Amino acid sequence: MLEVDNIEVTYDQVQVLFGISLDARAGEILCLLGRNGAGKTTILKSIMGLLPLKSGTIQFNNEPLSVLPAHQIPKRGIGYVPQGRRLFSELTVAQNIEIGLMANGSKNGSVKHTRERVLDMFPRLQERLKQRAETLSGGEQQMLAMARALSMQPTLLLLDEPTEGLQPSMIQLIQDVIVQMKEQGVAIVLVEHHLETVLSITDRVAFIENGRCPEITDVAELKMSPQKIQGYLGVG
Numbered sequence: 001m002l003e004v005d006n007i008e009v010t011y012d013q014v015q016v017l018f019g020i021s022l023d024a025r026a027g028e029i030l031c032l033l034g035r036n037g038a039g040k041t042t043i044l045k046s047i048m049g050l051l052p053l054k055s056g057t058i059q060f061n062n063e064p065l066s067v068l069p070a071h072q073i074p075k076r077g078i079g080y081v082p083q084g085r086r087l088f089s090e091l092t093v094a095q096n097i098e099i100g101l102m103a104n105g106s107k108n109g110s111v112k113h114t115r116e117r118v119l120d121m122f123p124r125l126q127e128r129l130k131q132r133a134e135t136l137s138g139g140e141q142q143m144l145a146m147a148r149a150l151s152m153q154p155t156l157l158l159l160d161e162p163t164e165g166l167q168p169s170m171i172q173l174i175q176d177v178i179v180q181m182k183e184q185g186v187a188i189v190l191v192e193h194h195l196e197t198v199l200s201i202t203d204r205v206a207f208i209e210n211g212r213c214p215e216i217t218d219v220a221e222l223k224m225s226p227q228k229i230q231g232y233l234g235v236g
């Protein structure tokens with residue numbers, strides 16, 4: 001459904017992506033794995049139309065995305081949870097979700113039904129609807145960022161380090177939600193450093209190294225040759 005083909009991206013004059021190609025599939029989790037500064041966030045921003053492509057193409061359901069203005073891209077069914085979350089911190093949980101629901105607009109009829117469905121996935125948010133976003137714990141804020149993205153009913157979801165800085169119990173909850181979305185048929189592109197998460201929930205890993213993607217490997221295969229991860233990350 002998502003096809004990224006040979007994209008090159010520069011910030012000012014400095015090139016940071018050198019011919020990245022990858023694809024995301026419905027009901028599958030693709031992990032982008034690589035060191036800090038490798039270009040993972042830049043790949044997600046490029047998909048969202050937030051950075052111009054120097055060359056290459058990005059297609060979603062056979063439609064070129066790179067020609068669309070950035071504000072049209074979420075409307076095509078692509079949800080994005082940026083690194084560091086970026087909520088409306090002064091607004092309440094309910095208001096943050098409402099913003100996602102409004103952006104979804106008339107698509108798929110019942111706003112009420114979508115709201116209920118999203119809140120069912122996040123009981124912790126359900127209990128905190130009137131609380132201001134900035135007063136939530138880190139894990140709860142991450143959940144809210146994901147709930148807001150889901151309220152737009154995406155068929156492709158881009159998640160940039162959703163477990164960053166969270167305690168293990170929260171990591172588990174976030175992981176569970178990601179798996180639930182995958183099971184509903186959503187295609188997921190996940191930037192994740194936490195290796196246990198990578199190995200337990202993702203289907204394929206795209207290694208990102210110095211703005212290139214030298215290899216995409218099935219996780220089943222990776223489990224049999226973990227030294228590959230060491231090679232790319234320099235850690236165990």
Ligand SMILES: Nc1ncnc2c1ncn2[C@@H]1O[C@H](COP(=O)(O)OP(=O)(O)O)[C@@H](O)[C@H]1O
Pocket residue numbers: 011016034035036037038039040041042043
């Ligand atoms: N706004 C920016 N302006 C200039 N360079 C940037 C900007 N954002 C990121 N970079 C550079 O682009 C490279 C890739 O960054 P990024 O995509 O954020 O990496 P990752 O998410 O893998 O840690 C890094 O060298 C980074 O310093």
Ligand SMILES: [Mg+2]
Pocket residue numbers: 040041042083160
């Ligand atoms: Mg990043």
